[in-house]
Amino acid sequence: MPHSYDDQNIFAKILRGEIPNDTVLETEHSLAFNDIQPQAPVHVLVIPKGPYVCYDHFAQTASDAEILDYTRAIGEVCKLKGVEDDGFRLISNAGEAGVQEVPHLHVHILGGRPLGRMLQKA
Numbered sequence: 001m002p003h004s005y006d007d008q009n010i011f012a013k014i015l016r017g018e019i020p021n022d023t024v025l026e027t028e029h030s031l032a033f034n035d036i037q038p039q040a041p042v043h044v045l046v047i048p049k050g051p052y053v054c055y056d057h058f059a060q061t062a063s064d065a066e067i068l069d070y071t072r073a074i075g076e077v078c079k080l081k082g083v084e085d086d087g088f089r090l091i092s093n094a095g096e097a098g099v100q101e102v103p104h105l106h107v108h109i110l111g112g113r114p115l116g117r118m119l120q121k122a
């Protein structure tokens with residue numbers, strides 16, 4: 001299915017400065033900010049500035065510069081938030097089965113406490 005980007009999604013509005021965010025890091029191609037409803041002591045969302053719906057869309061169509069910047073930004077946030085020693089989890093939900101609420105690529109960085117197993121049994 002082709003990826004169709006909705007520029008009225010909440011993260012597009014954050015990128016345009018239409019709604020505020022609690023920024024952790026901004027780079028040329030990426031923005032990281034605290035999740036509004038944190039599910040762990042560390043819960044940061046990292047998004048590319050470009051109009052990508054989800055991870056596969058980004059991985060298939062973003063430029064090398066964007067991919068490099070985004071990957072480095074995630075690493076930098078892990079360092080800034082001090083989760084490297086105790087460990088952390090990256091999650092990127094996509095589409096209906098992945099229960100993605102906001103249709104702009106985001107990686108959740110979760111840490112600061114033991115997070116339990118990755119998935120609950122259905």
Ligand code: 5GP
Nearest residue numbers: 010021033034035036037093099100101102
């Ligand atoms: P998803 O289910 O799409 O992977 O996760 C969306 C995440 O975005 C949720 O964890 C939710 O709390 C967060 N979120 C939704 N709206 C806002 C907002 O306006 N600001 C921030 N900082 N986070 C938001």
